[in-house]
Amino acid sequence: MSQTAITETGLPLLKTELPGPRAKEILELDARYVSPSYSRPFPLVVASGRGAIVEDVDGNQFLDFSAGIAVVSTGHCHPAVVEAIQRQAAELIHMSGTDFYYPSMVRLAEKLAPLMPGPAPKKFYYGNSGTEAVEAAMKLSRYSTGRDKFIAFLGAFHGRTLGALSLTASKPVQRRGFGPLLPGVFHIPYPNCYRCPYNLAPKSCSMECARVIEDRLFKTTLPAEETAAIFVEPIQGESGYVVPRKEFFDELQAIARRHGILIVADEVQSGCGRTGKMWASEHFGLVPDIMTMAKGIASGMPLGVMAADASLMTWGPGSHASTFGGNPVSLAAALVTVELLQMALIENAASVGAYMLERMADWPRRLRLAGDVRGKGLMIGIELVRDKETREPAKQERDRLVEEAFRRGLLVLGAGESSIRLSPPLIITRDQADFALGVLEDCLR
Ligand SMILES: Cc1ncc(COP(=O)(O)O)c(C=O)c1O
Numbered sequence: 001m002s003q004t005a006i007t008e009t010g011l012p013l014l015k016t017e018l019p020g021p022r023a024k025e026i027l028e029l030d031a032r033y034v035s036p037s038y039s040r041p042f043p044l045v046v047a048s049g050r051g052a053i054v055e056d057v058d059g060n061q062f063l064d065f066s067a068g069i070a071v072v073s074t075g076h077c078h079p080a081v082v083e084a085i086q087r088q089a090a091e092l093i094h095m096s097g098t099d100f101y102y103p104s105m106v107r108l109a110e111k112l113a114p115l116m117p118g119p120a121p122k123k124f125y126y127g128n129s130g131t132e133a134v135e136a137a138m139k140l141s142r143y144s145t146g147r148d149k150f151i152a153f154l155g156a157f158h159g160r161t162l163g164a165l166s167l168t169a170s171k172p173v174q175r176r177g178f179g180p181l182l183p184g185v186f187h188i189p190y191p192n193c194y195r196c197p198y199n200l201a202p203k204s205c206s207m208e209c210a211r212v213i214e215d216r217l218f219k220t221t222l223p224a225e226e227t228a229a230i231f232v233e234p235i236q237g238e239s240g241y242v243v244p245r246k247e248f249f250d251e252l253q254a255i256a257r258r259h260g261i262l263i264v265a266d267e268v269q270s271g272c273g274r275t276g277k278m279w280a281s282e283h284f285g286l287v288p289d290i291m292t293m294a295k296g297i298a299s300g301m302p303l304g305v306m307a308a309d310a311s312l313m314t315w316g317p318g319s320h321a322s323t324f325g326g327n328p329v330s331l332a333a334a335l336v337t338v339e340l341l342q343m344a345l346i347e348n349a350a351s352v353g354a355y356m357l358e359r360m361a362d363w364p365r366r367l368r369l370a371g372d373v374r375g376k377g378l379m380i381g382i383e384l385v386r387d388k389e390t391r392e393p394a395k396q397e398r399d400r401l402v403e404e405a406f407r408r409g410l411l412v413l414g415a416g417e418s419s420i421r422l423s424p425p426l427i428i429t430r431d432q433a434d435f436a437l438g439v440l441e442d443c444l445r
Pocket residue numbers: 129130131132134157158159160233237238266267268269270294295
């Protein structure tokens with residue numbers, strides 16, 4: 001797709017039935033050659049992308065409210081990102097930070113350090129993906145505390161490598177057949193107020209979701225002094241963009257402090273400006289000891305980063321590294337991405353996100369299937385229910401809605417049992433937001 005091929009309005013343009021003839025060819029070959037473990041919700045075969053629009057192999061253009069699962073934060077192929085990638089690729093593609101120095105490893109760390117929550121000086125470790133950042137956080141928290149156990153939350157997604165998968169508790173299919181996983185991981189319910197795990201109302205709630213750690217876990221199965229870290233997503237992603245109350249994080253931090261336990265904020269999905277702040281942690285006064293980031297950090301180039309208080313980085317040379325981690329081309333993309341986020345895109349995420357949430361505020365009252373609408377910035381979840389009283393999840397209806405939106409030129413993904421997640425590139429305009437909400441409202445009706 002050349003830039004001129006994009007519709008003037010930045011809205012979808014469908015030319016063929018879906019999937020079109022070229023897409024059908026690829027789908028057939030995919031079924032023959034590619035691992036069936038990927039879960040594609042609809043038959044989109046992408047050829048190119050620009051801004052918030054992607055074009056398929058048959059020339060159909062879609063408005064992308066998935067951003068490649070919350071990855072292309074600056075939009076598809078942002079010219080400044082493309083330029084930085086091309087320039088870097090012509091200079092140096094690889095050198096391996098495992099064994100050699102190169103400037104961009106330092107430059108990105110320098111840029112990120114002042115943006116991290118809390119006053120403690122930070123150090124940065126580079127990998128290739130979210131799951132690698134989480135693995136690094138697991139290893140560092142064990143190494144630096146001398147403890148081996150972890151607390152994580154039901155509904156969490158932290159990745160699919162065996163360590164991170166042991167923390168993940170999102171869907172049985174992600175674990176089935178892969179055990180045994182890491183021992184010593186204890187899962188507790190996430191603070192999902194729409195489906196309170198303790199059947200409480202906000203008025204009667206005394207943050208049981210955090211207090212269960214001391215009140216139950218530490219009194220029954222988990223010795224506090226053996227617990228290295230609590231892994232928590234500030235906004236739970238794969239379970240449906242669930243937003244906790246600030247008081248939960250106050251309580252969680254107090255408990256962690258009392259027992260010398262580290263808090264690892266997994267900002268792989270919620271970070272990098274998506275929520276209208278650089279980190280979702282900032283919405284809740286959460287100051288983690290370790291933070292993991294990936295997805296939006298490099299606009300689509302593979303990069304995972306683990307940031308930790310410098311005082312925790314006690315591991316020595318050879319203890320942890322990755323051949324490709326912190327690849328110079330990915331780092332070049334990340335440096336420009338962070339600049340673009342700071343210049344305008346975090347602000348745009350905050351304002352367009354607030355506009356969308358306001359427009360959707362009465363959906364649960366007006367639309368039969370809309371149970372809950374929640375989010376921060378451009379991380380917005382819509383939970384579909386069959387019945388407003390019983391809150392029975394409307395899974396099939398959600399799946400149909402995702403498919404129907406695709407047929408109307410809008411790309412959205414499901415999350416959790418019956419939610420839709422909106423995670424567009426942070427460049428979207430109000431017109432694009434209006435179009436997307438129009439399609440979703442229409443489908444919901
Ligand atoms: C919160 C969170 N952590 C970790 C991961 C794993 O990231 P990756 O798929 O890059 O390994 C994801 C991916 O969705 C995520 O949402």
